[in-house]
Amino acid sequence: MVLENKVAVVTGAARGIGRAIAEEMLKQGASVVINDVDEAELNKTMEELGDKDKIAVVKGDVSSIDDAKRIVGTAVEEFGTLDALVNNAGILRDRTFVKMSEEEWDDVIRVHLRGTFCCSKAAVEIMREKGSGAIVNITSTAGMKGNVGQSNYAAAKAGILGFTRTLSMELQKYGIRVNAVAPGAKTRMTLSIPEEVIRKKAREDPRYLKLLQLPGPEYVAGLVCFLVSDRAKEITGLIFGIVGNELSLWTFPHQVKVMYAPEKWDVQLLEKNMSRLLEPLK
Numbered sequence: 001m002v003l004e005n006k007v008a009v010v011t012g013a014a015r016g017i018g019r020a021i022a023e024e025m026l027k028q029g030a031s032v033v034i035n036d037v038d039e040a041e042l043n044k045t046m047e048e049l050g051d052k053d054k055i056a057v058v059k060g061d062v063s064s065i066d067d068a069k070r071i072v073g074t075a076v077e078e079f080g081t082l083d084a085l086v087n088n089a090g091i092l093r094d095r096t097f098v099k100m101s102e103e104e105w106d107d108v109i110r111v112h113l114r115g116t117f118c119c120s121k122a123a124v125e126i127m128r129e130k131g132s133g134a135i136v137n138i139t140s141t142a143g144m145k146g147n148v149g150q151s152n153y154a155a156a157k158a159g160i161l162g163f164t165r166t167l168s169m170e171l172q173k174y175g176i177r178v179n180a181v182a183p184g185a186k187t188r189m190t191l192s193i194p195e196e197v198i199r200k201k202a203r204e205d206p207r208y209l210k211l212l213q214l215p216g217p218e219y220v221a222g223l224v225c226f227l228v229s230d231r232a233k234e235i236t237g238l239i240f241g242i243v244g245n246e247l248s249l250w251t252f253p254h255q256v257k258v259m260y261a262p263e264k265w266d267v268q269l270l271e272k273n274m275s276r277l278l279e280p281l282k
């Protein structure tokens with residue numbers, strides 16, 4: 001049991017990946033605060049997960065700083081401390097950019113990006129005082145590669161990557177580790193994408209068919225438990241991918257080719273050299 005005597009908060013844990021993470025954390029010996037906006041589903045999950053002495057439930061919106069303080073504060077009130085935070089809560093408002101409303105943009109950025117900020121802000125206050133802690137932010141391949149119909153979601157998830165990287169640098173001196181995980185799992189979120197949309201996208205890129213055969217969220221849980229445990233105490237500032245039995249490590253963007261102008265890149269010099277810059281790498 002890698003999380004014995006540890007206390008964790010998992011947001012968006014009434015269902016899907018968050019619930020699977022909370023369940024595995026309990027199996028690994030942790031006490032867990034599970035949060036969601038969906039109170040009915042949250043209570044049902046608490047009943048189903050069983051071990052009531054080791055679970056606390058907090059209904060709340062991760063994008064509200066007051067709710068975030070209440071969610072994280074519950075870990076201290078109920079279990080005496082906080083060792084781990086998993087920023088998992090999320091929504092989709094998929095639409096191509098031309099049709100996307102301001103509200104659809106704001107809602108997705110608010111829940112994912114502001115939600116990750118608010119809960120981290122509240123958690124870091126406690127972890128810094130303690131001199132240790134681990135945060136896992138759930139991101140997505142959409143944030144790394146982009147995805148048609150998800151400009152809001154891709155922007156939010158890419159924001160989470162920059163946030164993860166920066167926090168890992170800033171918080172290392174306080175003993176706090178911060179990593180990101182890009183999962184793939186069959187959940188309400190992925191099931192909300194209509195099959196005909198997936199099949200249409202798959203005509204251009206057959207990899208979309210994978211969405212129809214995604215494995216369950218329980219495949220994601222082990223990695224997140226490992227990353228917040230003391231077994232991963234050297235690991236910070238990294239992005240992992242996990243889909244079924246496939247575990248991967250992603251890079252943050254880095255320069256793949258660099259050229260220098262004698263002095264300044266003016267338009268003529270750019271025109272002359274751009275094709276060399278864009279040549280495929282050997």
Ligand SMILES: NC(=O)c1ccc[n+]([C@@H]2O[C@H](COP(=O)([O-])OP(=O)(O)OC[C@H]3O[C@@H](n4cnc5c(N)ncnc54)[C@H](O)[C@@H]3O)[C@@H](O)[C@H]2O)c1
Binds near residue numbers: 035037060063187188
């Ligand atoms: N399922 C996948 O393949 C996949 C792929 C990439 C990334 N993700 C990410 O994984 C995370 C979990 O997704 P999932 O697939 O389990 O989705 P899901 O819809 O099954 O679960 C998300 C949960 O978050 C809750 N939630 C939404 N807004 C909230 C808020 N403001 N405050 C608190 N809780 C809130 C929902 O009520 C829901 O229970 C999300 O961040 C998602 O973007 C999932």
